[in-house]
Amino acid sequence: MQDARFELQGTLAVDLGTGVLSDPSGAPAWLVPIDVLCKFAAADDRAASHLAELVGEQLGTRLGSRITLETDLFVEHLAGECALRGYGNVSLERWGDALIVRVASSRLPASVFAAFFSGVLRAASKREVGCASLGEDEGVARFFVCAPALIPHVSRSLQAGESWQQAIMALSKRGSA
Amino acid sequence: MSAERIAALETLLSRVVGRAGERRVAGLVPAATVPSLPRESKLATLPAHLLIVDDEDPEGLDINLVDDLPSSTSLPIADQHDLMMFDDLMSESASRLIASEAPPALQEPPPRHTPPPESGPLPTPIDDSLEALEIEEATSMRPRDEARELEHAQADLRAFAPQIEVRGALKKTSFLDVLDASIGLKS
Numbered sequence: 406m407q408d409a410r411f412e413l414q415g416t417l418a419v420d421l422g423t424g425v426l427s428d429p430s431g432a433p434a435w436l437v438p439i440d441v442l443c444k445f446a447a448a449d450d451r452a453a454s455h456l457a458e459l460v461g462e463q464l465g466t467r468l469g470s471r472i473t474l475e476t477d478l479f480v481e482h483l484a485g486e487c488a489l490r491g492y493g494n495v496s497l498e499r500w501g502d503a504l505i506v507r508v509a510s511s512r513l514p515a516s517v518f519a520a521f522f523s524g525v526l527r528a529a530s531k532r533e534v535g536c537a538s539l540g541e542d543e544g545v546a547r548f549f550v551c552a553p554a555l556i557p558h559v560s561r562s563l564q565a566g567e568s569w570q571q572a573i574m575a576l577s578k579r580g581s582a
Numbered sequence: 583m584s585a586e587r588i589a590a591l592e593t594l595l596s597r598v599v600g601r602a603g604e605r606r607v608a609g610l611v612p613a614a615t616v617p618s619l620p621r622e623s624k625l626a627t628l629p630a631h632l633l634i635v636d637d638e639d640p641e642g643l644d645i646n647l648v649d650d651l652p653s654s655t656s657l658p659i660a661d662q663h664d665l666m667m668f669d670d671l672m673s674e675s676a677s678r679l680i681a682s683e684a685p686p687a688l689q690e691p692p693p694r695h696t697p698p699p700e701s702g703p704l705p706t707p708i709d710d711s712l713e714a715l716e717i718e719e720a721t722s723m724r725p726r727d728e729a730r731e732l733e734h735a736q737a738d739l740r741a742f743a744p745q746i747e748v749r750g751a752l753k754k755t756s757f758l759d760v761l762d763a764s765i766g767l768k769s
Contacts, residue, residue, distance in 0.1 A: 472758045479757035504764035530761055550764045 409478050411485035429486075430467060439491070439512050446514045454520035457513075461524025464490075468529040483525070492521070503573045504550040506536065515541065519548055526550060539569035549573060 417434075418427040428434040446453035464486055471482050476497070484495040493511025497504060506522050515538040526534040535553035538546070540563060547569060549559055555576060562572035 472761075473756045476755050476757045476760050499760065499764075502763040504760055526761065530758060532761065532765060534761070534765055550761065552765045 409474060411478075411481045413485065413489075416486075416489055429489075442513060442517070446517050450514070450516055453514070453517050457517045457521040458524040461521040461526075462528040463524075465525040465528025465530075468525065469531070472529045492518075498547075500570070500573060503576075505539070505573075506548040506550060507545055508548070509545045511546065515546055515548075518546060522548055522550070523553075539563070539572070551576070 416429045418431075419425075420427070426434045426436065442453065445456075468479075468482060468486065471479055474482070480495075480497050483497075487493065487495040487508075492508070492513070494509040496507045496509075498507060499505070508518055511518070519536040519538045522536040523534060526532070526536070533553055534550060535556045536548040536550055537556040537559035539549055539559070540547065549555075549569070549572075551559070558576060559569075559572050562575060563569065567575070
């Protein structure tokens with residue numbers, strides 16, 4: 406079992422002599438400015454989402470050994486890993502059974518983040534998991550963790566003018582009916 | 583805020599909380615005595631208080647759920663914003679219970695509990711202040727049709743309310759179980 410608590414020490418390494426930045430697994434990494442990623446997403450959202458999904462899968466693979474940790478500890482690892490990479494302040498909410506990922510202080514497009522978290526959770530849990538963007542409110546973006554088949558339902562509800570709370574409540578009632 | 587409204591809120595809250603952890607509502611204390619909440623709190627790191635802030639009440643209310651639990655007990659709600667969202671739901675439902683009172687203006691709770699600029703040690707939960715306010719027994723005055731309204735409101739909240747679990751209960755819940763519930767693999 407991995408250490409329960411998230412530890413910052415040793416997670417990123419910079420070798421100034423060789424000019425190599427290594428991620429926590431020891432693999433070479435590259436720093437990409439957020440502005441560049443935003444331009445990339447604006448030019449080709451599909452490609453940017455695919456890239457984000459691959460990045461998420463790599464992180465999810467790392468987090469897989471922690472997936473059975475208590476929820477608050479897993480959140481600590483997820484938030485810590487995301488913060489290390491500059492992805493913003495990540496936390497979780499539960500509304501009934503609905504799990505929601507919150508991201509504050511990030512400038513990446515929601516579609517990119519949805520793909521990223523889908524990759525993280527799919528690789529970590531080895532489940533078919535999708536993340537539906539619930540929009541942004543006061544600088545905080547929310548993503549509903551759900552079965553991939555539900556994502557279009559959420560999108561349609563939001564496009565029809567429903568709040569994200571209403572959209573999730575409707576899905577909850579549908580599931581319990 | 584009338585004693586009847588306080589009693590209705592207390593009843594409502596105790597039902598909602600009972601759903602998750604069978605915790606009883608211990609009592610009401612003035613919100614002014616409640617320490618501010620850290621904005622950057624992660625899941626399960628909030629102090630053991632659930633705030634009910636009422637624009638009509640200059641002091642607001644803090645419904646303390648956990649005076650019978652260890653002081654380290656926390657609620658797994660992400661931050662103050664979520665507490666306020668929950669507050670909105672609670673207030674909306676409670677307002678429907680009290681036909682004799684005008685619906686309170688609770689849609690935008692005031693940011694009276696300003697979080698500290700940096701996340702620091704959690705505020706110390708209040709335990710002695712519970713004696714500050716005695717709740718009058720006014721629930722028997724509620725008309726029958728309001729009891730039906732209460733049932734509807736509680737059903738709404740059961741269908742859509744933030745999960746409230748004490749930290750002890752949360753510790754037994756793995757993230758995988760939470761994930762499975764969200765994607766419909768586990769009820």
